[in-house]
Amino acid sequence: MASDSPRSTTPIVAIVGPTAAGKTSLSLDLAERLGGEIVNTDAMQLYRGMDIGTAKLPVAERRGIPHHLLDLLTVRDPATVAEFQGWARRVIADLRDEGKPPVLVGGSALYTRAVLDRFEFPGTDPALRATWEAELAVRGAADLHARLAERDAEAAARIQPDNGRRIVRALEVIELTGRPFSATLPQLEYVEPATVQIGVRIDRELLEQRIQQRVEEMFDAGLVDEVRRLLDDGLAEGRTASRAIGYQQVIAHLAGDLTLDEARERTVIATRQFARRQLAWWKNDPRITWVEHDAPDRVDQALAVVAAVM
Known part of the structure; x- marks a missing residue:
C-alpha cells in the first residue's frame, strides 16, 4: 500500500x-x-x-x-x-x-x-582510463570510434565519432566489466513510480x-x-x-x-x-x-x- x-x-x-x-x-x-x-x-x-x-x-x-x-x-x-x-x-x-x-x-x-x-554507473579504473586516453591522443577519436563499433555497435551508434571523451569511457567500461557499454545505459524503469x-x-x-x-x-x-x-x-x-x-x-x-x-x-x-x-x-x-x-x-x-x- x-x-x-x-x-x-x-x-x-x-x-x-x-x-x-x-x-x-x-x-x-x-x-x-x-x-x-x-x-x-x-x-x-x-x-x-x-x-x-x-x-x-x-x-x-x-x-x-x-x-x-x-x-x-x-x-x-x-x-x-x-x-x-x-x-x-x-x-x-x-x-x-x-x-x-x-x-x-x-x-x-x-x-x-x-x-x-x-x-547504475560502472566504476572506473584510472590506469585503464589513462591507457585509452593515450590511445585517443595518438590515434584520434575516429579510430577509437571504429574500434568501439567492433566491440559494441549499439554504443557506437549512440556516441558521436568526434566525442573522444565518451568513446574512451565506453571502451574503459567494456574492458572493466566484460560487458557491452550499452548494457550499462538506463533501463526503461522509473526509480520513482x-x-x-x-x-x-x-x-x-x-x-x-x-x-x-x-x-x-x-x-x-x-x-x-x-x-x-x-x-x-x-x-x-x-x-x-x-x-x-x-x-x-x-x-x-x-x-x-x-x-x-x-x-x-x-x-x-x-x-x-x-x-x-x-x-x-x-x-x-x-x-x-x-x-x-x-x-x-x-x-x-x-x-x-x-x-x-x-
Whole structure:
C-alpha cells in the first residue's frame, strides 16, 4: 500500500523534446499550475557564463519560479552524468519532501534518463582510463570510434565519432566489466513510480526553421563576445564546456579557422543534427505522452497525465 507522505504522492514531471520545440514555456506553465519548481537537465546550462549559446532563461523571465542546477560550474570544470544524477536526485527528493513537484526540463536526454530511470554507473579504473586516453591522443577519436563499433555497435551508434571523451569511457567500461557499454545505459524503469514524461511534438520542417532563427538570434545577441569572455576564463581548457554546440564553432572562428558566416552555419547544422539525436533517444520510449507544441490545451493535456499518478 502506497504511503501518503509528501514524497510518495508528489509527482516528478519531465518535459522532453528537441531543442527549440518549446519545452521551456510548457515547463513554466506546469510549474505554475502544480506549485512546483524547475530542475535543469541541460548539461551545458550547468556552466556559469554560458547563457546566450545555451538559451538559458534569464532570471527576469522565470516568473518567480525557483530554478535548480543552473550555473554550478566554471567552464574549466568537467561534468559527468554520474555527478549530475546525484545532484538532481537530491534536489528532487528535497522538493518532494516539501510537497513541491519537480519539473525537469532540458535538452540532455541522457541526463534526464539517468535521473528518472534505474541507471547504475560502472566504476572506473584510472590506469585503464589513462591507457585509452593515450590511445585517443595518438590515434584520434575516429579510430577509437571504429574500434568501439567492433566491440559494441549499439554504443557506437549512440556516441558521436568526434566525442573522444565518451568513446574512451565506453571502451574503459567494456574492458572493466566484460560487458557491452550499452548494457550499462538506463533501463526503461522509473526509480520513482510517480513519474511522468511529457514530450513536445513539432513538425520537422518548422523545427528546422526555428533552429535557424534561434541560432541567428544567439549570434545577434552577442554569442561571439560571450565566447571571447569565456575563453579568458579558461573555456578552451574545459573538456566538457568547450564542446558545446555554438561555442565550439565560435572558438574556431576566433582562432581564424572559420569565418563568422561559416561558424553560424555550422552551428545551425550541428543543432539540427543534435535535435535528430534527441528524437532518436525518445522515439522508442512508450512512457512519453506527446503533446503538440502549439495545442491550445497542451497544459491541460499534460496536467491530466500528471493527475493520473498523483
